[in-house]
Amino acid sequence: MDDDNPIRQDLTGVKQLKRVSSNRQKFEKASKVKNTLKTNKGFGIHGEDEVHQNLSLNETTIEEDEFEKQKDRTYLYVAAIDIGTTFSGYAYSSHKDFMKDPLKVFSHLWSAANYISQKTSTFILYDPEDKFYSFGSDAETRYIELLDQEDAEKWKAFYNFKMKLYEKNVTLENAELLLEDDQGRKKPALTVFADCIRSLKDSLFNNLEEQGINISTDKVRFILTVPAIWNDKSRGFMINAAKEAGIQKEHLLLSLEPEAAAVLCKEHHVDEYYKFGSEDLINFDFCSEFVVADLGGGTIDITTNKILPFGSLKEIKSARGGDYGGTMVDREFFDFLKDCIGSDYDDFIREHLSEFHDLRHDLEIKKRQTGEATHFFVSLTIAPAFEQKIDRSKMKEHNDRIKISHGKLQIPVEFFQSFFSKPIQGILTCLEEAVADEIKSILLVGGFANSKLIYQAVKEKFPSKHVYCPPDADLSVLKGAVIYGHNPDLVASRISRDWLGVIPDENFSPVNLKNSKNDFYLLTQKGHPITMDEKFYHRFIVDKKCDKDTISLNIVSSAADCLPTSTTEDLKRVKSFDLPLPSPKVAALRIIDLIVKLKGTQFDFKARVKSRSPWL
Template structure:
């Protein structure tokens, strides 16, 4: 075996153990925050010293790293969970994974995922996560002791909605108090990680952290900033970065479906036929609480997957239906009533949201019967307090939109199915129109099937409307569609090369200076170099174009960058993106700076005669970078900083 591989593995293991110890002692650091010291005998030759330095700088090759367990964390907008399997279990059956069953203290709700809620004590320390956090917060509310606590719910969407994502950004809790977003995310991941390790121990699968390949799911439509934020949150939670795989949710779901027997696929009217055969094309609609993530694949020989249209989607998930339901109650009762209910009866609000989450998965498109919702008595009490002398029945009877369509008596709200269906309209319209547009594109038009996964896809009304609109496509809905991403992510940990090609969603490049071309370049950007040559500054030097097919693991052509100062120890290169496949300048409309590529160059002995050949690798869930000395091709430490 290569000596460098052996030495590198030992150093990586010790480094991981040290970072774990830091975490146990609550010394929160990233690997990049640490000044590492490696001891060597003074009598060693310069060759030996350089050998050890390069071993320490080697990046871990995930494919060659031994592991025992693939452990996945599915961090969702509404619900989160984890699953895992050993290599032995995977080889027996890829679908053989272990899950956790979560129980909510109130409502006797049992689920294979828990609520994405987290509670911190008044001093900012982590208290609980999931259903436990909801139930504890409800108790605090009942006793009016909640004001100084921090309760966060459905906070994942902040990474989709905010453009300026940074390590120092804050998010607001239910009461408007702020906390560092990275603390909220990393504490959530740490809880799921620790819970998973405890579950492994409980079932007799005791492993060291160094034996685990961790997989963290995320939407493909997320920005590079959001992806780096999640990676650093996971590292802060104690997951070694070298052991962490980022899995795209829709792709993970496709891996799950690939292994399902045909009998476990609930298939629409086009027939019960397997779609995972070489040459087949399909679209995955991963419909979660926050986002709808859409990917189009073609099945290759060996059943590997190739992306044939860039990942896309939007914030049209199940929470849009929740918002419409709350808007309906606000419209019936009045804003003053419902806002007071949300402020003062948060425990009842949480129970209402839980019950609606279950109820919306039972609303059928073809149903003509009335739908009954059980509402908290406190909601009616607040209405009567504010509207003295008027009953809610009278309020409904006097509303022309609702008089003949719904009734409200005591804690029961009964409405015609037409009204219930309207709650889904904003989300459905976005999804149906978007998929219709996609099917007009030549590379998508001939797909064989549409696969529905994610918790929101379990709603019958959603399934029915998609089936009707796209009747000429086979509709595939796996059993337990809400677990497709989580189970698929575990499989992804075992199959790192399951996807062979992806389509770049954006054009990536850097701010460069090039030879000025009259008639092409803007004269205002012209500059004369020290060598007397006329240059153009601010040129968008392209590494990969939007819409371009990028084989996974295939590196782009190297681009060379040189230092500008003789004592410069760090070479920063600003990275830009745009949706335009043919940009000319980094300052044109639509071009955005997403951060820097940084190369550490501590040796300044060659002064200005220093530079690097930078190789970017696209096609994976994250961009990878390698920087080589332009003279010796020795690798330097290079990394992205998208978070400022």
């Protein structure tokens, strides 16, 4: 058909108007869905009327909840920041562009040694005075240059450190988590993460300024992406790091990485529908259920979601995952190299850090290419020091076809692919737990999803499912997080990852005994769906004999398979309150009210003491 046909132009115009109208209605429709999900199926008391129970009480005040106001506020820009294990970046869009086309999201182009990329290396460098020097590929390049100089040991370089928030048990007690650089020297993790976030934030504002856009930080909503399998303490750590980087909490939201990718891919589906009229281009119909696997550098993160009637997302299974990301391939390769070099491997690497980083960089490129070509060998460039150090006999024990020639370590493809075996098996095991019969589609996103080996393995494992790896899979999380930031109501509910509860003592006891079992008072049930912003009210009666000035209320969590008790080994303190308590001489009845609310990706807790005077 002729493109100048006025009828075709009219139809195109109608579709565009429908698209703009649809975007303007998203806020209202998503909110309606969220409100319909607020049913009385949870624990505790679900209404203010029930909380007051017609008691005439004096009470301490609870701070006004500003979260809802900030969440519903319209910002001129939304910017998402992703600190990845291997690569990091940011993306952004204006509110004006979002209302016209949600997919109009911009990301910064980073220049490295020989290429341009939409993400940069997660590599941070500190100078000899221990001051921040630079972040990203420039920092990595500069550090490699410095390694050939005499004062190189005075500089500190950190990379692959995001995994520490998954490996370490981040709690209230060990907030001063320390990271080690590649020479074993330590620095507070909060400082390192904050400097990374600050560097990306500053790059964003420099980018906008170059476009003639001068805007203050309070006009930008920042979205910080985090893995779904992280606990609340690790997420809280990132909020503190953002605050240290100059991003105020009231302008910040966290976004779960696979959830953000789901938002983007759903939006792609809507976009394709309006352009081509197809309802099943990537198999994400409304009310359908699908799995998102965010395959990153350090961890994999898998969620199961359902698209609700107005397009918002509901999490229907707890997130699962593990340390099966792309760096596991690195570990397998360097374990092989360590065996070929011998017991002094660690000392050798410290003496040849420059050559080690070159090899690590080349390995990252070859990882992504494996599975694409039909070459018989994967060729890695190695420095003369490595060539001389490698024990050929040890090398041949692994595979007799491995050879070193003209500065190249040539590894047979089938042996190189064996480095992928453990992460692939881990990914497939996690997917088996998430993929049920009703699941239509599996989304593969994240940098590791670019591996053809991963895609092929998932396709073979789940032949009846639609396996989809979107264009720019490593940017899916960032772009989806921007869309989510413009309309947080796109996520309607999430699954509680852990049991949350209170352990009453001799000083207070719960009003609702149904929630109390084996000396554990249940606040939220593991695996139970929680609607966003839904409040749960819980009440405890203070014992008449308690004459303390303050009373402690400790909220604990557990990842146990069954309902925990006060002696469950993995109990962790989530939140503590020391509440002023009136004397029993002036208060005939003293009650603790606790409010639990899912705010974004974390639970929020507020507590107060109510009292009734004896003469009332």
